[in-house]
Amino acid sequence: MAQKETNGSNGEHTTSRPPPTPSPLRFSKFFQANLRILVTGGAGFIGSHLVDKLMENEKHEVIVADNFFTGSKDNLKKWIGHPRFELIRHDVTQPLLVEVDQIYHLACPASPIFYKHNPVKTIKTNVIGTLNMLGLAKRVGARILLTSTSEVYGDPLEHPQTEAYWGNVNPIGEGYPRGEHTHSWVRHYSWPHFITEFEFQ
Numbered sequence: 001m002a003q004k005e006t007n008g009s010n011g012e013h014t015t016s017r018p019p020p021t022p023s024p025l026r027f028s029k030f031f032q033a034n035l036r037i038l039v040t041g042g043a044g045f046i047g048s049h050l051v052d053k054l055m056e057n058e059k060h061e062v063i064v065a066d067n068f069f070t071g072s073k074d075n076l077k078k079w080i081g082h083p084r085f086e087l088i089r090h091d092v093t094q095p096l097l098v099e100v101d102q103i104y105h106l107a108c109p110a111s112p113i114f115y116k117h118n119p120v121k122t123i124k125t126n127v128i129g130t131l132n133m134l135g136l137a138k139r140v141g142a143r144i145l146l147t148s149t150s151e152v153y154g155d156p157l158e159h160p161q162t163e164a165y166w167g168n169v170n171p172i173g174e175g176y177p178r179g180e181h182t183h184s185w186v187r188h189y190s191w192p193h194f195i196t197e198f199e200f201q
């Protein structure tokens with residue numbers, strides 16, 4: 001049952017509720033102890049290496065959803081046709097309903113030449129795409145990992161950056177998921193999640 005709580009810092013009322021129960025399909029007799037895992041952006045550089053790692057485990061079924069904006073089927077060619085692997089051409093700005101246990105959300109143009117190509121679309125991918133994946137996680141009871149970027153700090157003046165540092169932020173950094181962007185959603189639903197920020201040197 002939803003309970004009213006007072007947030008000590010600003011006196012605002014927030015609603016906390018227990019996390020939704022996982023999909024009953026997970027416990028049905030048709031579920032064969034496999035972990036079904038969705039990787040958005042799985043045709044990209046990091047995504048395809050993640051898929052390679054996940055596919056090593058014979059109990060894993062992996063579904064990749066990618067619009068191939070920067071990724072390629074070539075990165076996944078060794079898995080195409082594999083019985084534990086599925087590839088879907090899908091744009092995460094559109095809802096996706098698949099029964100999965102885990103979601104790795106990596107779909108986004110990752111380097112300046114691509115994310116500046118259509119900045120409005122990039123923001124839609126970051127905001128609507130992430131909300132769609134959070135919504136899917138909630139609906140089917142999946143755990144979710146959101147991949148962010150060190151660009152959330154822009155051109156930082158401090159190294160290393162902690163979550164308390166706001167950085168010199170540019171529009172791509174603003175659009176990417178960061179703790180506070182998804183904080184209200186996750187807090188509202190008490191949902192298990194992780195946000196990780198990549199930085200390549």
Ligand SMILES: O=c1ccn([C@@H]2O[C@H](COP(=O)(O)OP(=O)(O)O[C@H]3OC[C@@H](O)[C@H](O)[C@H]3O)[C@@H](O)[C@H]2O)c(=O)[nH]1
Nearest residue numbers: 041043044045046066067068069070071106107108110
């Ligand atoms: O709208 C989009 C944009 C991009 N994508 C896909 O997302 C994937 C991104 O992979 P790329 O090889 O371009 O980039 P990377 O693997 O380096 O990026 C990865 O690490 C850094 C994170 O910030 C990115 O979110 C993550 O995808 C591609 O397969 C691309 O086609 C979508 O599925 N939808």
